[in-house]
Amino acid sequence: MRRPVQVRVNNLPAARFLFTKVREFGADPTDLLDIWGGVLEASTRSRFDTGSGPRGIPWPISRRAAEQGGKTLVDRGNLEGSIRYEVRPGQLEVGVDGVGASSKFARVHQFGAVIRPVNAESLRFQLPGGAWVFAQEVTIPARPFLGVDEDDKRDMREVGIEYLRSLKNGP
Numbered sequence: 001m002r003r004p005v006q007v008r009v010n011n012l013p014a015a016r017f018l019f020t021k022v023r024e025f026g027a028d029p030t031d032l033l034d035i036w037g038g039v040l041e042a043s044t045r046s047r048f049d050t051g052s053g054p055r056g057i058p059w060p061i062s063r064r065a066a067e068q069g070g071k072t073l074v075d076r077g078n079l080e081g082s083i084r085y086e087v088r089p090g091q092l093e094v095g096v097d098g099v100g101a102s103s104k105f106a107r108v109h110q111f112g113a114v115i116r117p118v119n120a121e122s123l124r125f126q127l128p129g130g131a132w133v134f135a136q137e138v139t140i141p142a143r144p145f146l147g148v149d150e151d152d153k154r155d156m157r158e159v160g161i162e163y164l165r166s167l168k169n170g171p
Helices: 013-024 029-050 063-068 100-111 150-169
Strands: 083-088 091-096 113-115 123-126 132-135 138-140
Touching: 013 029, 013 150, 029 083, 029 091, 029 150, 091 100, 100 113
Parallel strands: none
Antiparallel strands: 083 091, 113 138, 123 132
């Protein structure tokens, strides 16, 4: 899976602390990473509902959303539907599944891009009313949807503490 963003526990002090405590209980920290993956995947998907990135910063409204109604980055739901997490030893990655057009466009939407024609003199787009627009370049603003913000860290800490309690209290 090709992912534009990776989250590693050693980048988050509270997560690193909880990870260490899980090991002290003799449990497999992979289970905690899996729980955190679910938290971060849900948080990332919720950004498509709010139209804002990490830290609640609203995305610039897309032309399609402005002209047709609807939400920015939510047309067919392909990008939102491609959000996945993957756990590897000591590591949690959250991003897109790497399949289809979503993976190609994820980087563009996350970081922004300037699109120029490769094999033609201009780019060509058909508007909803049927009219065609030609352009030498199109600037796609960054609309970050991946990342870990303070709310995510709080949620990770809370579920991590609950997980530790379950280890302490046993089955």
